[in-house]
Amino acid sequence: MADKKQATFTVKSGLAEMLKGGVIMDVTTPEQAVIAEHAGAVAVMALERVPADIRAAGGVARMANPRIVKSIMEAVSIPVMAKTRIGHFVEAQVLEALEVDYIDESEVLTPADDQYHIDKWNFSVPFVCGARDLGEALRRIAEGAAMIRTKGEPGTGNVVEAVRHLRQVNAQIRHVVATPDVELPDLAKELRAPLDLIRRVKELGRLPVVNFSAGGVASPSDAALMMQLGADGIFVGSGIFKSSNPEKMARAVVRATLHYNDPKIVAEVSEDIGESMPGLEMSTLLPQDRMQDRGI
Amino acid sequence: MRIGVLAIQGDVREHLLHVKKAGADAMEVRQLGDLDSVDGLIIPGGESTTIGMLMQEEGLIDVIRRRIRDEEFPVYGTCAGLILLATEVVGKSPARISVMDMVADRNAYGRQVASFEASLQIDGITGKPFPAVFIRAPQVKSIGPLVKPLAYYRGQIVMAEQGSLLASSFHPEMTDDIRVHQYFLDKVRRR
Numbered sequence: 001m002a003d004k005k006q007a008t009f010t011v012k013s014g015l016a017e018m019l020k021g022g023v024i025m026d027v028t029t030p031e032q033a034v035i036a037e038h039a040g041a042v043a044v045m046a047l048e049r050v051p052a053d054i055r056a057a058g059g060v061a062r063m064a065n066p067r068i069v070k071s072i073m074e075a076v077s078i079p080v081m082a083k084t085r086i087g088h089f090v091e092a093q094v095l096e097a098l099e100v101d102y103i104d105e106s107e108v109l110t111p112a113d114d115q116y117h118i119d120k121w122n123f124s125v126p127f128v129c130g131a132r133d134l135g136e137a138l139r140r141i142a143e144g145a146a147m148i149r150t151k152g153e154p155g156t157g158n159v160v161e162a163v164r165h166l167r168q169v170n171a172q173i174r175h176v177v178a179t180p181d182v183e184l185p186d187l188a189k190e191l192r193a194p195l196d197l198i199r200r201v202k203e204l205g206r207l208p209v210v211n212f213s214a215g216g217v218a219s220p221s222d223a224a225l226m227m228q229l230g231a232d233g234i235f236v237g238s239g240i241f242k243s244s245n246p247e248k249m250a251r252a253v254v255r256a257t258l259h260y261n262d263p264k265i266v267a268e269v270s271e272d273i274g275e276s277m278p279g280l281e282m283s284t285l286l287p288q289d290r291m292q293d294r295g296i
Numbered sequence: 297m298r299i300g301v302l303a304i305q306g307d308v309r310e311h312l313l314h315v316k317k318a319g320a321d322a323m324e325v326r327q328l329g330d331l332d333s334v335d336g337l338i339i340p341g342g343e344s345t346t347i348g349m350l351m352q353e354e355g356l357i358d359v360i361r362r363r364i365r366d367e368e369f370p371v372y373g374t375c376a377g378l379i380l381l382a383t384e385v386v387g388k389s390p391a392r393i394s395v396m397d398m399v400a401d402r403n404a405y406g407r408q409v410a411s412f413e414a415s416l417q418i419d420g421i422t423g424k425p426f427p428a429v430f431i432r433a434p435q436v437k438s439i440g441p442l443v444k445p446l447a448y449y450r451g452q453i454v455m456a457e458q459g460s461l462l463a464s465s466f467h468p469e470m471t472d473d474i475r476v477h478q479y480f481l482d483k484v485r486r487r
Contacts, residue, residue, distance in 0.1 A: 005413045014431045014470055015408050018341045018375070021305035040350060042305060042343040077388055077402060078343055079432065101408035101432070124409050258304060258350055259326075 012126035016147035016210040026237040030075035039250030043079040046072040051155030052238035061109045063091040086295035087113020096125045107294040108154045120144025132165045134172035138193035151292040152215020157279030159216040218276045220256030227260035245274030300325035300334030306342020310469035318477040336370035336484035339377030348390030368460040372480045378463040397440030404435035418447040428466035
C-alpha cells in the first residue's frame, strides 16, 4: 500500500489546479501576507519589492532575502511562492531548500541567463513561468513548468498587455484545435513548441496546465475581465499594496474574481475601496524597461 | 440524479467531469439558489480558508448545515472539503460547516514538497487499489463514534463516512479512476 511517489508532475501541477478561481497576491512583509490571507487570497508571492518598486529602483533585481521568505512562510497557512531570476538555478535551489510551495521563474527579476531557462525537471518544488503566447507557454512546460501565467507588463497597473497575452494564447489554442493532424508538425515548428505538447493542446482544447493571468491587474473589474477572457485565476502584483487601501482592494479583487460573471457584485465590491495604483501608459516605457520581453 | 460541485474556488472542473463520467448530471453551485436543484454536493479541494470565508459570505454554510441535519443531504468533501466538514480543526480554523465528528489537521503532511501519490485499499471499493493524490493534504487526527473509517494510509485515516457525509484527505478527481465518485453517487441514490 505504501508505494509513495513524490514530486510527480501530477502532484506538481495538482497544487496549481487547487488554486484555480483564486487570487495570488505579491507581498513583501509578514503583515502584508496576513492581510492577503484574511482577504481570501489562495496563495502569496513572497518578494523583496513589488514590481512597481523594482521598476522605480532600477538596478539588478534578485531573489528575495531568505529571511523575508521564511518570515512570510511562518505568518500564513496558505501556500507561499517566491521568485527566482530566469535561468538562476541556484536561487531556485535555495528556494527549494526553504521549502516554498511554488517557484516563479520570473521576468520581473533581472534574468541571470539570456539563453536558457532553469531545467525545472530537476526540482521537487513545482514552477510557474510567464508566457506571452502559446509557443512560449509550451516551451516552459517542456522545461518542466507545472503552471503558466500570461505575462502582461508587471508593475504598470495597466491591464492592456495582460489582455493581449491571454487573447494571444487563446487564439493560438483555437488555431491548434482547428488544425488537421497532418499539419501539426509544421505548426509546432512555427510556434517553436514540442509536437507532443501541441497534440496535447489539440486534444484538451486548452493548455495542459493551469493558466493564470498576471501583469497589470489593478482593480476588481480588471480581475473579472481576465476571468471572463478565460484565465484560470489571477496574480496581482503591485495592484494590492500600491493601492490606497490594500485591505479593501484585496478583498474586492477576491470577490470580483469569484463573481466575475456577475456585474452587479463587481459593481458592489468596487465601491469604497479607495484608489487603484496610478499606473503607467505603455508608450511611456522604454524598450529596455519592458519586462515581458525577457526570457522568451 | 444531479450532483452539485461547490464552485467557489479549486478543482471544480475535474469533479464535474468525474460526476458526469460516473453517470449523473453535474452542475456548479455558486449561490444559495443553486442548492435547490441538486441531490448531493461535492466540496472540492482548494484553499479551505478562502472557500470557507466565501461560503460564509454567500450564506451557504448555514443552509448546507441545516439540510444535512434536517434531510440527510449527502455531501462529499475532498481535501479542503474534509476540513470544512470536520467539527474540529487543529490550529487556525476557517469558517466551516462543522458537521462530521472528527478532528482535522490542515497541511499535516507538510508543505508542497511533501505532497505525494499513493495507492489505497478502500472499504466498499472493489478491484485494484485506488490511485490517490495528496496535495498539501490534511490528516484526520481522531474520529467520534458515528464516523466510520474507509481507508488508511500508513495507519492514518484518509477517508471516512458518517451517515450521508463522506470525506477524503486525498483527491480522487485527479486521475481517470471514477470509483470514489461512483461510491458517493451510490450513497446519494440509496438515500
